[in-house]
Amino acid sequence: xxxxxxxxxxxxxxxxxxxxxxxxxxxxxxxxxxxxxxxxxxxxxxxxxxxxxxxxxxxxxxxxxxxxxxxxxxxxxxxxxxxxxxxxxxxxxxxxxxxxxxxxxxxxxxxxxxxxxxxxxxxxxxxxxxxxxxxxxxxxxxxxxxxxxxxxxxxxxxxxxxxxxxxxxxxxxxxxxxxxxxxxxxxxxxxxxxxxxxxxxxxxxxxxxxxxxxxxxxxxxxxxxxxxxxxxxxxxxxxxxxxxxxxxxxxxxxxxxxxxxxxxxxxxxxxxxxxxx
Amino acid sequence: xxxxxxxxxxxxxxxxxxxxxxxxxxxxxxxxxxxxxxxxxxxxxxxxxxxxxxxxxxxxxxxxxxxxxxxxxxxxxxxxxxxxxxxxxxxxxxxxxxxxxxxxxxxxxxxxxxxxxxxxxxxxxxxxxxxxxxxxxxxxxxxxxxxxxxxxxxxxxxxxxxxxxxxxxxxxxxxxxxxxxxxxxxxxxxxxxxxxxxxxxxxxxxxxxxxxxxxxxxxxxxxxxxxxxxxxxxxxxxxxxxxxxxxxxxxxxxxxxxxxxxxxxxxxxxxxxxxxxxxxxxxxxxxxxxxxxxxxxxxxxxxxxxxxxxxxxxxxxx
Numbered sequence: 195x196x197x198x199x200x201x202x203x204x205x206x207x208x209x210x211x212x213x214x215x216x217x218x219x220x221x222x223x224x225x226x227x228x229x230x231x232x233x234x235x236x237x238x239x240x241x242x243x244x245x246x247x248x249x250x251x252x253x254x255x256x257x258x259x260x261x262x263x264x265x266x267x268x269x270x271x272x273x274x275x276x277x278x279x280x281x282x283x284x285x286x287x288x289x290x291x292x293x294x295x296x297x298x299x300x301x302x303x304x305x306x307x308x309x310x311x312x313x314x315x316x317x318x319x320x321x322x323x324x325x326x327x328x329x330x331x332x333x334x335x336x337x338x339x340x341x342x343x344x345x346x347x348x349x350x351x352x353x354x355x356x357x358x359x360x361x362x363x364x365x366x367x368x369x370x371x372x373x374x375x376x377x378x379x380x381x382x383x384x385x386x387x388x389x390x391x392x393x394x395x396x397x398x399x400x401x402x403x404x405x406x407x408x409x410x411x412x413x414x415x416x417x418x419x420x421x422x423x424x425x426x427x428x429x430x431x432x433x434x435x436x437x438x439x440x441x442x443x444x445x446x447x448x449x450x451x452x453x454x455x456x457x458x459x460x461x462x463x464x465x466x467x468x469x470x471x
Numbered sequence: 472x473x474x475x476x477x478x479x480x481x482x483x484x485x486x487x488x489x490x491x492x493x494x495x496x497x498x499x500x501x502x503x504x505x506x507x508x509x510x511x512x513x514x515x516x517x518x519x520x521x522x523x524x525x526x527x528x529x530x531x532x533x534x535x536x537x538x539x540x541x542x543x544x545x546x547x548x549x550x551x552x553x554x555x556x557x558x559x560x561x562x563x564x565x566x567x568x569x570x571x572x573x574x575x576x577x578x579x580x581x582x583x584x585x586x587x588x589x590x591x592x593x594x595x596x597x598x599x600x601x602x603x604x605x606x607x608x609x610x611x612x613x614x615x616x617x618x619x620x621x622x623x624x625x626x627x628x629x630x631x632x633x634x635x636x637x638x639x640x641x642x643x644x645x646x647x648x649x650x651x652x653x654x655x656x657x658x659x660x661x662x663x664x665x666x667x668x669x670x671x672x673x674x675x676x677x678x679x680x681x682x683x684x685x686x687x688x689x690x691x692x693x694x695x696x697x698x699x700x701x702x703x704x705x706x707x708x709x710x711x712x713x714x715x716x717x718x719x720x721x722x723x724x725x726x727x728x729x730x731x732x733x734x735x736x737x738x739x740x741x742x743x744x745x746x747x748x749x750x751x752x753x754x755x756x757x758x759x760x761x762x763x764x765x766x767x768x769x770x771x772x773x774x775x776x777x778x779x780x781x782x783x784x785x786x787x788x789x
Contacts (some may be wrong), residue, residue: 309489310489310492310493310496313489313493313764313767313768313771314493314496314760314764314767315722315725315726315763315764315767316726317726317729317730318726318729318744318759318760318763318764318767319760321729321744321745321748321756321760322496322497322500322756322757322760323500324748325747325748325751325752325753325756326500326501326503326751326753327503328751329749398615402617405617406617406618406619406730409617409619409730409733410729410730410733410745410748411745411749412745412748412749422617422619425619425620425623426619429623429734432623432626432627432631432638433631433638435627435631435632437627439623440620440623440624440627443617443619443620443623444620446617446620447612447615447616447617447620450614450615450616451611451612451615454611454614454615455611458611
């Protein structure tokens with residue numbers, strides 16, 4: 195525990211800032227109902243009220259409290275992005291490791307499927323699928339998970355390829371260990387570090403992607419609060435020199451910057467250690 | 472020469488194969504829906520007659536492989552069917568919008584590519600200085616910002632506060648070129664900001680990579696100025712990776728254009744696609760996806776081919 199604290203305190207300012215931002219966002223997201231002054235879907239006053247003591251950031255296009263929606267939006271958007279990233283990592287790394295461990299036609303088929311999926315621009319692919327299945331949350335999750343898992347697959351397969359040629363994997367195989375054992379005990383521990391560093395970047399990608407879809411009106415559907423759709427719904431305010439609609443967009447940007455800072459530091463740290471040894 | 476032609480031919484074949492696979496996904500995606508597409512779109516209240524009419528319109532009453540073949544034939548002859556929403560010919564809907572989108576993408580590319588190369592070379596020249604670090608920070612911010620955030624910031628300052636450019640780019644065909652450029656200034660600027668940082672970083676990385684090689688060391692020992700080293704000795708060899716990066720980013724522009732068009736209400740293909748997705752106008756979405764995917768693949772393919780053709784090692788095998 196004290197070791198972890200020591201590492202955190204030795205981080206450069208940018209990474210510390212990043213961790214602080216992530217911490218604040220997580221607290222806001224987890225305790226949203228206790229922090230928010232009003233409910234997520236409560237219609238309180240007139241539409242587009244200005245900033246006041248009652249409504250700190252004014253009200254939105256339907257007269258709901260902007261600040262409360264921002265706070266619940268943190269929960270919805272981050273929660274969704276996080277679960278999709280986790281699912282994508284499970285799917286992508288598992289298939290990637292299987293492809294690397296088995297090789298042969300399994301590897302060929304999986305890799306060619308991933309090649310084709312990756313050659314379609316991800317936004318276009320998502321739009322196509324959503325137009326067929328409609329914009330409901332389960333399909334949204336499934337679509338983005340598949341898109342994101344292809345990228346994870348590439349990384350997991352590439353790193354696992356370096357591991358499967360090692361002697362200890364050969365030994366395990368000769369000893370008669372099953373595929374599951376080889377993946378869990380031999381391959382996975384050796385590719386965890388690069389996968390973890392990738393996790394931050396993938397999360398950013400998913401987070402921005404969901405926000406973009408929501409902004410287009412195809413992500414999380416109302417009345418659920420979501421930062422992307424909040425920008426879209428209140429964009430008209432900008433023409434009246436009001437910055438409020440930029441706040442959710444800024445919140446998105448701030449979180450991605452913070453995570454990038456942390457990932458930068460982690461990558462730098464791991465590559466720096468390699469230089470020494 | 473035969474050798475390189477073979478590699479290029481292989482790449483082209485691979486590209487065509489990918490296009491074929493994508494066309495399969497686009498048409499057979501409809502099959503993946505559990506239950507019936509017609510009922511899913513028309514909702515619970517649809518009578519059996521309307522469902523039947525809808526099925527014939529989409530060709531759902533025909534077997535899937537026949538539907539695919541007729542769709543493919545239609546796409547290649549320019550007849551993309553009719554829109555479900557307003558019964559207009561899709562080719563008619565797309566025509567003018569496609570040229571608008573290409574205009575916007577081309578405009579953004581014309582600004583961003585030279586700018587990125589220039590800034591990237593400077594960053595390689597003055598690496599590890601304040602300028603380099605500023606470039607680094609700028610890159611990090613620009614990849615972290617959602618496109619619509621950049622777009623609205625630009626609208627806020629340049630359209631609302633200063634009033635220099637219009638915040639809505641209603642481009643139409645009867646405008647002069649100057650007017651068109653003026654009206655699409657802000658969307659093009661947004662796209663530029665989104666892609667320039669990445670291109671610049673890659674340019675910098677490609678040049679710095681080369682600067683570590685022995686022949687550059689030799690030139691440096693001869694006492695030639697850093698600027699000349701980069702322009703005369705490093706840049707020609709870094710061209711292949713840079714061209715690659717440029718093509719990849721142009722491919723990215725093709726997609727980034729969707730969101731930017733929606734923000735600026737620009738009458739382009741992206742806007743049409745997003746509208747059609749929310750209306751679940753599947754034939755239009757299929758046609759748009761196919762166009763976007765083809766452009767994307769063609770750009771990536773040309774990047775591949777250019778980097779093969781300009782690689783001296785492949786030009787003279789052994």
